[in-house]
Amino acid sequence: MLVKGESMNKQDLIDLHFKGATELYKSELIEKDDYYIFSNLLIDDRYWNMGILKNFDTDINLVWDNVKKELQKRNRNPEIYIIPYKDYKINKEFKLLYTDVWMVASDLENFNKYKSKIDVDFGIVPDNLKESFVKAVMDGFSGEDPEDPYEAVNDGYGTALYNSFQNLESEYKSIHYAGKYNRETVSTATVVYKGENAIIYNVTTKKQYQKMGICKEMMSYIISDLREKGVKNVCVQTEQGYYTEKAYANMGFKEIMLGRVFVKDN
Numbered sequence: 001m002l003v004k005g006e007s008m009n010k011q012d013l014i015d016l017h018f019k020g021a022t023e024l025y026k027s028e029l030i031e032k033d034d035y036y037i038f039s040n041l042l043i044d045d046r047y048w049n050m051g052i053l054k055n056f057d058t059d060i061n062l063v064w065d066n067v068k069k070e071l072q073k074r075n076r077n078p079e080i081y082i083i084p085y086k087d088y089k090i091n092k093e094f095k096l097l098y099t100d101v102w103m104v105a106s107d108l109e110n111f112n113k114y115k116s117k118i119d120v121d122f123g124i125v126p127d128n129l130k131e132s133f134v135k136a137v138m139d140g141f142s143g144e145d146p147e148d149p150y151e152a153v154n155d156g157y158g159t160a161l162y163n164s165f166q167n168l169e170s171e172y173k174s175i176h177y178a179g180k181y182n183r184e185t186v187s188t189a190t191v192v193y194k195g196e197n198a199i200i201y202n203v204t205t206k207k208q209y210q211k212m213g214i215c216k217e218m219m220s221y222i223i224s225d226l227r228e229k230g231v232k233n234v235c236v237q238t239e240q241g242y243y244t245e246k247a248y249a250n251m252g253f254k255e256i257m258l259g260r261v262f263v264k265d266n
Contacts, residue, residue, distance in 0.1 A: 010084055010257055012197055013102065013235055018052065020172040020192035020199065025160040030070065034058040037070045038081075042156035046097070049076040050261065056088055064264060083259030094262040099240040103253035106233050111223045111252060114216035118181055118209070122221040125176040129185075130165045133178050134158050136185040140204025161202070164190075175225075176202075179218050187214045189222060196232040203236070219251055 018038055022029045027048060030037040034055040040048040051067030053060065060080060068078035079097065082088055090096075105111060125133045141153045164174060172194050179187035186209045190202040200222065205214050223234055236253055238244040249255075 013104075013199070013233075013256070014083060016172070016192065016194055016197050016235075017199055017237075020174075020194065021048070023170045023172045024164050024174050024190075024192055026163060032066070035063045035067065037067060039071060039074050039076055040156075040160065041074065042160045043153070044076060044156060045153060046077065046079055046261070049074070050079040050081045052081045052083070053088075056082075056086075060088075060094065060262070061091060068264075078263065080262045081259055082262065084257035085260040090262060093265050095265055097261040097263055100237050100259040100261075101240045101245050101255055102235060102237055102257045102259065103245075103248050104233055104235050104256045105223065105251070105253045107252070108223050108227050108232065108234065111220065112216075114213055114220045114251075116213040116217040118212055118214075120179040120181050120186060120214055120217060122177065122179045122187075122218055124225075125165075125178045127165055129178070130162060130176070132185050133176055133188060134161050136178065136188050136206065137161060137190075137202050137204055139206065140188060140202075161190075177218065177222055177225075179214055179221075181209065187218050189218055191222060191226065193226065193229065193231055196230060197235070198226050198231045198233070199235045199237070215247070216251060 018029060018036065021027055025040055025043065025048070027038060027040040034053070035058070036052040036054060038048070038050055038052055049071060051063060051071070053063060064078070064080060067080060071078045138153065138158050165176070172192055175191045177189045177191070178185050186206045188202050188204045189200055192199050192201070203215060226234060236248050238248060240258070
């Protein structure tokens with residue numbers, strides 16, 4: 001389902017996510033004829049280590065053995081990500097782990113100008129404040145909230161995030177944003193963009209400042225900034241069925257496609 005006025009191609013978004021993340025977090029992307037293998041030596045969670053099926057005419061069993069072999073070489077658990085997911089026939093020995101919802105806002109000029117209940121100062125994170133930004137992200141993904149789709153992340157993610165501040169020349173541009181209140185970092189986000197398309201990651205709000213509209217105001221700030229950079233389509237991802245899906249929908253993001261992750265029962 002495409003959003004009215006949307007000029008973006010779904011494959012452009014998929015490439016932006018995986019190839020942009022490869023640049024941002026120094027991941028590895030091995031391209032085969034029918035699939036990719038996406039992995040990260042620092043980050044061991046499932047979101048950064050998987051096989052990605054890119055040819056729907058391929059039998060998933062044929063891909064599975066190769067993905068399993070390559071990921072186990074890296075001490076990672078094998079998984080297969082199918083995107084955009086439609087009616088791909090899955091053999092009964094595979095089970096669904098989770099479903100990603102990819103949501104897009106394209107009418108950026110009319111994106112709501114939200115205001116939080118407290119006066120938060122939003123801006124791009126300078127290099128000298130990267131440590132406090134990384135700590136805020138790691139605290140945000142503590143895994144303490146059962147309504148949050150994201151589990152606690154290990155120190156490798158913090159290292160990868162810290163290293164992402166290196167300004168390397170790339171067609172994929174990244175920006176880290178933070179919201180500060182009384183000199184304290186209370187919210188975070190990271191954007192990867194290329195041309196007219198952008199994806200937002202690392203969206204967190206410190207626990208004691210949640211439900212104050214800070215996330216919404218940060219989204220307004222980020223989208224305004226991205227518009228000035230020529231971006232026309234902004235994507236967010238979340239797991240299906242969590243409150244974040246409804247929160248993004250209430251801000252005007254609309255579902256464009258689903259991605260589903262499968263593992264083999266044995």
